[in-house]
Structure formats: C-alpha cells, structure tokens
Amino acid sequence: MENIFMTKIEKTMQHIRSKIENHHLMMGARLPSVRMLAKTLGYSVSTVIESYDRLVAEKVIESRQGAGYFVSGTQTAFPQHELTRLVDREIDPLWISRQSLIAQPQVLKPGCGWLPGHWMPELSIRKALRKVSKQHTDLLVNYANPWGHQPLRHWIARRIEQKGIYIQPDQVLLTESGTQAIDLICRLFLQAGDSVLVDDPYYFNFQSLLKVHRVNIVAVPYTENGPDIEQFEQIVQLHQPKLYITNAGIHNPTGATLSTHTAYQILKVAEQANLTIVEDDIFADFEFVPAPRYLDLNGFTNVIQMGSFSKTVSASIRCGYIAAHPRLIDGLINLKIATNFGCGLLNAGIIYTVLSDSSFRKHLEGLKLHLADHMSKAIRQLEKLDITPWVIPKGGIFLWCQLPKHIDAAELSKICLKYNVILAPGNAFSQSNNASHFLRFNVAQCHDQRIYEVLEKAMQELSDEA
Amino acid sequence: MENIFMTKIEKTMQHIRSKIENHHLMMGARLPSVRMLAKTLGYSVSTVIESYDRLVAEKVIESRQGAGYFVSGTQTAFPQHELTRLVDREIDPLWISRQSLIAQPQVLKPGCGWLPGHWMPELSIRKALRKVSKQHTDLLVNYANPWGHQPLRHWIARRIEQKGIYIQPDQVLLTESGTQAIDLICRLFLQAGDSVLVDDPYYFNFQSLLKVHRVNIVAVPYTENGPDIEQFEQIVQLHQPKLYITNAGIHNPTGATLSTHTAYQILKVAEQANLTIVEDDIFADFEFVPAPRYLDLNGFTNVIQMGSFSKTVSASIRCGYIAAHPRLIDGLINLKIATNFGCGLLNAGIIYTVLSDSSFRKHLEGLKLHLADHMSKAIRQLEKLDITPWVIPKGGIFLWCQLPKHIDAAELSKICLKYNVILAPGNAFSQSNNASHFLRFNVAQCHDQRIYEVLEKAMQELSDEA
Known part of the structure; x- marks a missing residue:
C-alpha cells in the first residue's frame, strides 16, 4: 500500500x-x-x-x-462483536437508539433522530478547532468552574433574555449532554415510585431515562396544539406528578407545536399543583417562527428549560445546558460534581466558537429552507404509499405518519431492517401503546429513493401475509 | 482600547x-x-x-x-454571584471540590486533586486539535457507536492486554468521565439501601456519588499495603456489600499501594462473597513501577476497571472508560444511552491523538521525575512544620500527612482559606471521621513558598487560641 x-x-x-x-x-x-x-x-x-x-x-x-x-501482544484483527445486529431483540425504545447508533454507512436511517453528517456545519467546526487550538491553556487542560464555560452560558442567557425573560448567567448550568441535563433534573426532583408526566406520544429516550429512575410514568395525549388540557388536569389531580417533561417548540415525534392558549391553561394547572415543567428546547434552531414556550409565560417559577447543540452544531461535541430558578442551581451543581465531577471547557469552547461565527447563522438559514424542501418531498413520497402525516409540521425534521390500518409498524420495521432500512415504529414513542400504526420519519434522512422502494416492498409482504 | x-x-x-x-x-x-x-x-x-x-x-x-x-437586551455586566466564596459552608466532601473548582487564579490549591495547567501536555493537545480539525466529518459531527470511539477503545484494551489479561475491545466502553463510569456501574449494581464498601480514608467524591445512590457506605481501614484483610472479611460477612470501590495503583488520598499478598487475600474473600471490585485506575500514568491490580490476578471475573485521562492528558477534554466482563457491557450501554444518549467522538479522538503522539510518552517520563522531585521537596518543607507523611508514596501526586495533635485539620483549613490557600482536611476523606488530624497535599500544587508561610501562620493562630 x-x-x-x-x-x-x-x-x-x-x-x-x-x-x-x-x-x-x-x-x-x-x-x-x-x-x-x-x-x-x-x-x-x-x-x-x-x-x-x-x-x-x-x-x-x-x-x-x-x-x-x-x-506487542496479540495483533489479530478484533472480531466485530460490537456490530452484531439486534434484529431479534424486542422493539423497545432502546432498540431504535442502538440500531441507529450502530448502523453501518450503507444502512438507511429514516427513523433516526439526527441530521446526516454532511448537513452539519462541518467547516465552522474545523475553523473552530483551529481557533481553539491557539487559545488559552485553561481551555485545553483545566476544569471549568462548576457552572461551566462562561461565554457559552452568557450566550444562552442572552438568548433567553431576548424573549423578555429575566435571567442571570449563573442560572445557566452546562452539562455533558441534553440527556444528562434531564437526568440531573430527575435526580434532583425524583425518588423511586414518584409519578412523572409525559406526552403520548413522546421522545422514546425519556422513557428509557425515567425507567432508570424507577418512577411511575403517566402520559397525557398530545393534540395538534399541545397536551389535551382536560386530561392533563385530571391526571395531575389523580397522580400528583413531580415533573412534566416535554419538548419546547417542535414536538418529538409529532412535529406539532404548542399554542399560547394551551400553554396558558397547562401552566395554570401546573402552578396550582406545584408541578415543575421541564421543557427540552433542543429543536429551537429549526423553527421559522418560534412557537410559545412555557418559559415565555411563566419565567422560571414552575419551568426549567434545557437543551443541547447536538441537532444543529454537532452530536460529537457533547454539551448540554439547564436554565432554572436560582433556588435549584446549587443542588444541581452538587449532583453534577458528585456524578460527573467538573465540567470540561473544551467542548463548550468549540460550540461557543461555532455559535459566534457569523457563517453559522447563514448555515442555519439555509438548513431550514433545505429541511422545508425535504419535508414537502417526503410528504409527497409517503402519501403515494398511503402513509399520511398526522399533522403538517411548521418546521423541524420529524413527520409523524399513520400507516394503512392493516400494517403494523413494528412488523414493518423488522422487515425493513432486513433490507437495511431502520424505521422508528410508533409504539416506541407511546406510553399507552396506541401508536402501532404510526411511524416517525426524519425528513433529513428520507432523501434516498431506496427507502420508499423498501417500504413499498415490505408493506406488500405484510399485505400478502394477511 | x-x-x-x-x-x-x-x-x-x-x-x-x-x-x-x-x-x-x-x-x-x-x-x-x-x-x-x-x-x-x-x-x-x-x-x-x-x-x-x-x-x-x-x-x-x-x-x-x-x-x-x-x-440587544440588557447589556449590564453580570454580577459575579457565581464566584461567591463558600467560606461558611460546612467542610464536607463537596466543599473541597467546589472550592477548588471555583478558585480564582491567585488562590493556592495544595489540597486540590489535579496538576497545575502548565504541567499538562499543552503542546500535544494543540497539535492534536489541529490534526483532528482535518479528519473525517464523522469524528466532528456524529455520534459514536454506543461503545465509543473505536481506536481509543482498542488502545485501552491493548494496555490491559499487555498485563497478560485476555480482553476484547468490546469489553471497553467509553464514558464522559471517570466519575460517570463509576456512576453507571453504581446504576447497574445498586438499589437504594444496598451496602457499598470503600476504603477509610477514600477519595471524597466517591462519598458524594454514593450518597446520590442512597446506599449504605461501609469502610475498611486502609493500611500501607491495601485494605486491612481481617476487617475486610468481617465487614463483607456482616454487610454483604454489592461493590467494593477503590483506587488501582496509587491510593487516593494516602499514596499507599496495594501489595500482591493483600490483593490475593482480598480477592479470595470477594470471590467467595460474590462481591465485585471496582478499581479506579486514574493514576496509572504516575507510577514508576506498576503496583498490582486486582484485575491482574482475577481477570474480569470479579473485577471492573475504570479510569480517565483527566490527570495526565486533560481535565477539559472529558473522557472516561469502563473495562468489564462481557456480561455487564450490554446493561451498561443501555444505561449510558438512557442517561446520556450517544457518546461523542471528538473528545476521544483528541485524547487518542495525544496518547499516540510519541512526544506524549516523553512528556510523561519527564512529568514523573518532576513529581518525584516535588514530592521530596514538599516532604522536607512540611516536616519543618511538624507535618509528617503517613507513608512515603512510591509515586503520584498525593501526600497524606499527620498534623501535630493539637491542630484540627478542618479548623486549619478554614483559617488558610481566608489567606487564599485551599487545603483538603482529612475528615472529608474519612467515613469514620477519624482523620481530623490529617491533610492531603498535592505535591504538584505545593511549590509556592506562601503555602508554607500561611500554614505556619495558621497553625500558630490555632496554637495561640488553645
């Protein structure tokens, strides 16, 4: 060679x-x-x-x-155990995550939750790495203070402040990831056996996380405008949940957005029941017109906002954040030190450099238009197969689609996996398991024509069986 | 300007x-x-x-x-709430961590657990950042597979293999930090109320972490050769702990090392009681001659090894690992996805690049000699103040020192903090609180003559009071 x-x-x-x-x-x-x-x-x-x-x-x-x-020791090639397919494993929330994470390059992933690599701001990141390589020693080798990298926290605080919310930068805490942010909040609020409220359907990894906390998961049906208000009130009275965990802005998996009216009604119930709402703002950068946040109405009285940069900057450069009432910060920091010790500075420093790069903002504008284009194309392609969106999203990457009545999403997913297409079957998102005829599509991963061919073939196989 | x-x-x-x-x-x-x-x-x-x-x-x-x-919004300078001193807070394990993490540059930190920034391989890191900035898009923007960055895992597996231990790379799992590695292990093994065995004294953040897990902490006295064998056996019989968490190689805080004889006796007890030993190999790079590991004797039957690169590569580039028996890996991965989602690739990629750089090995050799030199200087300086090491360590950064009988370490620490010197008082490390006349010193942070001046002054103040 x-x-x-x-x-x-x-x-x-x-x-x-x-x-x-x-x-x-x-x-x-x-x-x-x-x-x-x-x-x-x-x-x-x-x-x-x-x-x-x-x-x-x-x-x-x-x-x-x-x-x-x-x-040195044994130089034999290492067997590829780690890439063993999990075909026969039950389709649970972790199934989709693991499938998507171990997928080989030739596998198509319309069910996965992130953008293809070449849609990410690769050049800004390369530039940021070179810039950071010349910065102060502290950034390269030392722990951050327990809150994390200061300029990034100030940046996040200003973004919230621009919505008219009063916030001090020491109300913002950096974490190693968005998921770790929710985990820390759960550790602060929950004991085993407590009830936690989620949407139905909801982001499947919330379920995996809540199971680790051994809590009782209760779910409220999600409508086109947010959670069903009446049922929300009933569930809160019945189960007295400690937290309500939901998405801010664009809802995962449905792509629906909260209306101001619903937000207000939900907040009234939450305030009265002393229920804390955790809103995951991870899809903020995908919105054309920002949907209302619970935070916008309530400030930090009953709301904690968290998020990360994994969807629009990089999933490889792990960094999340929590913005919360000052009374919660001390406890969250103690938990963070106990379970993860100090924050690193490097990842946050790179993310901050990318965010501050004016070319990144231009990249985002282009990305949103690109997504909107892929959204309408995916809708058209899927409708040809009689797979119809439950709602037309105002932005973002997700399409929550209904299959023909006789097609079971989990069965379809198993067949498609054999043809190297990873789907996200509805019940992985549903606490009540009433989404067996739904699939979540990520329009950014739906470009390849083979996806529709495989879908058609697999649906045909299932129809023939029936 | x-x-x-x-x-x-x-x-x-x-x-x-x-x-x-x-x-x-x-x-x-x-x-x-x-x-x-x-x-x-x-x-x-x-x-x-x-x-x-x-x-x-x-x-x-x-x-x-x-x-x-x-x-934009308010442009007022942000108040420095976040730097508020915690002087009046009780001296508990989290106190030292937080003090050290928020310390301003002018503060001296002989009690902190890491090297000064300028002792770290800064040039190798800058070089690695430039190198990584030219690498494949995946490394910059994508999630790793659930095990984490493959070359780094192979590197870790080979290091273990060189000790004669049979290991497959998919027995190595990367985490966001060493502390997160232990946290995941605790999540896999423990339920609230279980007993966990630690050393007395032990690394104080183990206590903070175990408190989060709401377990019963039991401690075995640590001798110059490892845990007291007789007491270890009694405690195991009495409390039936699920895990024994300890340091591999150089013990924190004492600087003592395990003897092969003790390791063998402890393992016999552990095997019989089906007790899993978690050894934290974080100080491996500081040893001149490697002390025995439980892993060396037992393989992965009853031992899990974990570690990180925060002591000798960078604390800012967060990355830890777990090496464990294959039967444990699947559960650990599920927990990692649930609580932190995917692994990043970037940090591991940078760490791997530094480790593979031949200049890093030369740096390590120099570092060890430099440390040995600082160790003997610190011993001499402290002995002048009648502060005497409990054992002379064979390597590493820590000196576990006894104060004169009439001096309480917590009192001394409070006075020294007023003079901008952060100490690590003994009882923060002691489950039985019998180390009130001990301090842990980090010899790499003991160079500044003002430390000894402040110590002398503070000890004088305490003597005058008595």
Missing part, C-alpha cells in the same frame, strides 16, 4: 505494520535494529527511531530497555 | 462595543447604518457588514429585517 504522499516516517511505520499483518513478524518477535532497518530502507537512523517511537505510542510494538523493540 | 494588531473588523466591533458600554448606545437603540459607519470609520461597507454580522452572532446586537441593527 505504497503512497507517494507518505512521509518517510509513515512509510517506515507502514513497512513494520505490514510485516506484522503478513505474519513475517509474529507476536513477541524482535524487530530489526534501528541501524539495520535504516540501512535496508535507505533512510536515516533518526527517521527509524521516530517511527519506532510512534509505533510504541500506538502500542503496536514495545520497547524493552537494552533489548530492542518487540511486536 | 486601541490595538495595532486588530483587524478592521475587530476595530469596528470594538467601536460598537465601547459605544454600548459607555451608554452612547442604549439598550434597544438603533445602530448607525452600515453605509454611515463605513464613511465615519473610513472602512469598506463589507467590513462593517461583517462586523455587524459577528456582533449579531455574539448577540450583542440584533438585526431586524428592513429596519437595521439594534442593541
């Missing part, structure tokens, strides 16, 4: 690696001496020393003082 | 910022039009547009379509 662009050091490393791969050098074997290899390859001694040093760092070879260099 | 190195764009941004700070432009005020400002400053229109765009991205100003640019 000669490459003319390789440096001499890389060529030397490649030379040794291939000798090991071809079993010319077995495990534990002594490598040629530096001098001898330099002579053989016609390179300088220092080139070979540096190559050996790098291979030692990579743990491919070992150096033994006075004895030379030796091939 | 004119600066000749500023670009025209930066100068324009500075011009607007200072107008806002000096209240020449009030909140909500309209900014000069682009054309007018370009004329005033003698710059091009495109320079001013780019400056305004960046200020919009920073949320200092807002753009309103067709109306121009306006000063």
Whole structure:
C-alpha cells in the first residue's frame, strides 16, 4: 500500500505494520535494529527511531530497555462483536437508539433522530478547532468552574433574555449532554415510585431515562396544539406528578407545536399543583417562527428549560445546558460534581466558537429552507404509499405518519431492517401503546429513493401475509 | 482600547462595543447604518457588514429585517454571584471540590486533586486539535457507536492486554468521565439501601456519588499495603456489600499501594462473597513501577476497571472508560444511552491523538521525575512544620500527612482559606471521621513558598487560641 504522499516516517511505520499483518513478524518477535532497518530502507537512523517511537505510542510494538523493540501482544484483527445486529431483540425504545447508533454507512436511517453528517456545519467546526487550538491553556487542560464555560452560558442567557425573560448567567448550568441535563433534573426532583408526566406520544429516550429512575410514568395525549388540557388536569389531580417533561417548540415525534392558549391553561394547572415543567428546547434552531414556550409565560417559577447543540452544531461535541430558578442551581451543581465531577471547557469552547461565527447563522438559514424542501418531498413520497402525516409540521425534521390500518409498524420495521432500512415504529414513542400504526420519519434522512422502494416492498409482504 | 494588531473588523466591533458600554448606545437603540459607519470609520461597507454580522452572532446586537441593527437586551455586566466564596459552608466532601473548582487564579490549591495547567501536555493537545480539525466529518459531527470511539477503545484494551489479561475491545466502553463510569456501574449494581464498601480514608467524591445512590457506605481501614484483610472479611460477612470501590495503583488520598499478598487475600474473600471490585485506575500514568491490580490476578471475573485521562492528558477534554466482563457491557450501554444518549467522538479522538503522539510518552517520563522531585521537596518543607507523611508514596501526586495533635485539620483549613490557600482536611476523606488530624497535599500544587508561610501562620493562630 505504497503512497507517494507518505512521509518517510509513515512509510517506515507502514513497512513494520505490514510485516506484522503478513505474519513475517509474529507476536513477541524482535524487530530489526534501528541501524539495520535504516540501512535496508535507505533512510536515516533518526527517521527509524521516530517511527519506532510512534509505533510504541500506538502500542503496536514495545520497547524493552537494552533489548530492542518487540511486536506487542496479540495483533489479530478484533472480531466485530460490537456490530452484531439486534434484529431479534424486542422493539423497545432502546432498540431504535442502538440500531441507529450502530448502523453501518450503507444502512438507511429514516427513523433516526439526527441530521446526516454532511448537513452539519462541518467547516465552522474545523475553523473552530483551529481557533481553539491557539487559545488559552485553561481551555485545553483545566476544569471549568462548576457552572461551566462562561461565554457559552452568557450566550444562552442572552438568548433567553431576548424573549423578555429575566435571567442571570449563573442560572445557566452546562452539562455533558441534553440527556444528562434531564437526568440531573430527575435526580434532583425524583425518588423511586414518584409519578412523572409525559406526552403520548413522546421522545422514546425519556422513557428509557425515567425507567432508570424507577418512577411511575403517566402520559397525557398530545393534540395538534399541545397536551389535551382536560386530561392533563385530571391526571395531575389523580397522580400528583413531580415533573412534566416535554419538548419546547417542535414536538418529538409529532412535529406539532404548542399554542399560547394551551400553554396558558397547562401552566395554570401546573402552578396550582406545584408541578415543575421541564421543557427540552433542543429543536429551537429549526423553527421559522418560534412557537410559545412555557418559559415565555411563566419565567422560571414552575419551568426549567434545557437543551443541547447536538441537532444543529454537532452530536460529537457533547454539551448540554439547564436554565432554572436560582433556588435549584446549587443542588444541581452538587449532583453534577458528585456524578460527573467538573465540567470540561473544551467542548463548550468549540460550540461557543461555532455559535459566534457569523457563517453559522447563514448555515442555519439555509438548513431550514433545505429541511422545508425535504419535508414537502417526503410528504409527497409517503402519501403515494398511503402513509399520511398526522399533522403538517411548521418546521423541524420529524413527520409523524399513520400507516394503512392493516400494517403494523413494528412488523414493518423488522422487515425493513432486513433490507437495511431502520424505521422508528410508533409504539416506541407511546406510553399507552396506541401508536402501532404510526411511524416517525426524519425528513433529513428520507432523501434516498431506496427507502420508499423498501417500504413499498415490505408493506406488500405484510399485505400478502394477511 | 486601541490595538495595532486588530483587524478592521475587530476595530469596528470594538467601536460598537465601547459605544454600548459607555451608554452612547442604549439598550434597544438603533445602530448607525452600515453605509454611515463605513464613511465615519473610513472602512469598506463589507467590513462593517461583517462586523455587524459577528456582533449579531455574539448577540450583542440584533438585526431586524428592513429596519437595521439594534442593541440587544440588557447589556449590564453580570454580577459575579457565581464566584461567591463558600467560606461558611460546612467542610464536607463537596466543599473541597467546589472550592477548588471555583478558585480564582491567585488562590493556592495544595489540597486540590489535579496538576497545575502548565504541567499538562499543552503542546500535544494543540497539535492534536489541529490534526483532528482535518479528519473525517464523522469524528466532528456524529455520534459514536454506543461503545465509543473505536481506536481509543482498542488502545485501552491493548494496555490491559499487555498485563497478560485476555480482553476484547468490546469489553471497553467509553464514558464522559471517570466519575460517570463509576456512576453507571453504581446504576447497574445498586438499589437504594444496598451496602457499598470503600476504603477509610477514600477519595471524597466517591462519598458524594454514593450518597446520590442512597446506599449504605461501609469502610475498611486502609493500611500501607491495601485494605486491612481481617476487617475486610468481617465487614463483607456482616454487610454483604454489592461493590467494593477503590483506587488501582496509587491510593487516593494516602499514596499507599496495594501489595500482591493483600490483593490475593482480598480477592479470595470477594470471590467467595460474590462481591465485585471496582478499581479506579486514574493514576496509572504516575507510577514508576506498576503496583498490582486486582484485575491482574482475577481477570474480569470479579473485577471492573475504570479510569480517565483527566490527570495526565486533560481535565477539559472529558473522557472516561469502563473495562468489564462481557456480561455487564450490554446493561451498561443501555444505561449510558438512557442517561446520556450517544457518546461523542471528538473528545476521544483528541485524547487518542495525544496518547499516540510519541512526544506524549516523553512528556510523561519527564512529568514523573518532576513529581518525584516535588514530592521530596514538599516532604522536607512540611516536616519543618511538624507535618509528617503517613507513608512515603512510591509515586503520584498525593501526600497524606499527620498534623501535630493539637491542630484540627478542618479548623486549619478554614483559617488558610481566608489567606487564599485551599487545603483538603482529612475528615472529608474519612467515613469514620477519624482523620481530623490529617491533610492531603498535592505535591504538584505545593511549590509556592506562601503555602508554607500561611500554614505556619495558621497553625500558630490555632496554637495561640488553645
């Protein structure tokens, strides 16, 4: 595998690696001496020393003082256990997450919850990495103060402030992810056996998280305008939930948005019952016109807002946040230190650099238009297959679609997985399991024509069986 | 604040910022039009547009379509609530963590648990950031598979394999931090009310973490060679703990190391009682000669090893790992997805790049010698004050020291904090609270002569009071 662009050091490393791969050098074997290899390859001694040093760092070879260099432990290729398909596993919320996370590149993922990599602001991130590589030592090696990277917290506080909400930056706490933000809130509020209110349908990972907390999950039907007000009131009276966890803005999985009227009615019930609403603002950047937030009406009296940057900046650069009433912050910080110790600065520093880059704002504008375009295309394609959206979303990535009556979404998902298409079947999102004829589509992942071909074929198979 | 190195764009941004700070432009005020400002400053229109765009991205100003640019919300300086000192708070485990994490640069931290920033491999990290900025899009924007960044997991597996332990890379799971690794293990093994065994003294954040899990903490006295074997056996019989959480290699806070003999005796008890030992290998890189690990003797039958790179690579680039028996991995992954969703790739990618850099290994060798030098200097300085080490550590950063009988470590710590020196008083590490005459010193943070001056002064004050 000669490459003319390789440096001499890389060529030397490649030379040794291939000798090991071809079993010319077995495990534990002594490598040629530096001098001898330099002579053989016609390179300088220092080139070979540096190559050996790098291979030692990579743990491919070992150096033994006075004895030379030796091939390290077992060099056999590692079996790909980790990529074992979970085909036969029950389709539960974790099934979709794990399927989507382990999917090989050739697999199509219309059911997954994030954008394709090439839709992300890759150039802004590369720029930010180079910029950060020149910044202060603290950012690179030290813990943040317990609240986290200050400029990013100020940025988040200002975004909230622009909605007319009074907020101090020390009401904002950075976390390692949006999910960790909710986990910390749960740890602060909940004990095993408490009741927690969610929407039906709702984001399936809320269920996985709440199960870890061993709480009683109760669900309120979600309408086109937010939760069903009457049922919300009844459930609150009956179960006295400690938290109501929901999405801010664009609802996952339905794509519906809260109306101001509903928000107001729900808040009245919540205030009276001393119920705290946790709104996950993770889809904020996808809105053309922002839908009302509970926070906009209530401030931080009964509302905690949290979010992350994984949908529009990067899922690889983990960083989330909590914005809450000052009385809650101290307890959240203690929990964060106890369960995760200090905040890092680097991820937040990179995210902040991307957010402050004017080209990122332009990227977002383009992204929203691009999404709207894919949304209408996906609707048209799905309708041809008699798969119809429950509501036409005002923005975002999700389409919550109803299947023909005789098609079960879980069955369909199992068949499609065999054809390398990962769907998100409705009941994974439904506490009452009444969404067996629904699928959630991510329009950003629906471009490939093969998805519709596989869907059609799988639906045909199911119809034939029936 | 004119600066000749500023670009025209930066100068324009500075011009607007200072107008806002000096209240020449009030909140909500309209900014000069682009054309007018370009004329005033003698710059091009495109320079001013780019400056305004960046200020919009920073949320200092807002753009309103067709109306121009306006000063954003409140621009008042944010009060420094977040830096409020916790002087009067009770000295509990979280006290030290929070004090150390919020300390201003002028504060001396001989009690804190990490190296000073300039001891860290800053250049390798800057190099790694530049290298990573050129790598594949996936690394920058996507989730990892649920196990985390593959090359780093393979690197960790090989390090374990070199000790003669059989391990597959899919037995290694990356986490957001070492603390998160233990938290996930606790979530897998423990229910509220279970017993967990720790050392006395032990790393104080284990206590904070275990309190979150609402478990019963029982402690075994730590000797110079590891836990007291006889008492270990009695406690295991009496309390039937589910986990024993300890440090691998260099013990925190004592700096003592486990003997092979003790390890073997402890393992026999653990195997018989079906007790799982969690060993935190965070200080591995500080050892000259590796002390025995429980893992070396037992493999993964009754042992879980975890660790992170925060001590020797960076505390800012959060990344930890768990290495465990295959039967535990699936449950740990489900918990990780539920409570933190996907792993990021970026942090692990940067850490891996640093670890693979041959200059990092050289840095580590230098670091260890540097530490040994600081260790002997600190011992000499402390002994002059009649503060004596309980054991002379074979490596690492910690010295566990006994104070003169009449000096209470918590009292001393409170006085020293007034003089801007943060100590780590013994009882924060002791489950039985029998370490009131002990302090933990971090020799890497003990270089400044003022520490010994403050200690002497504070000890004098306490002696005078008595």
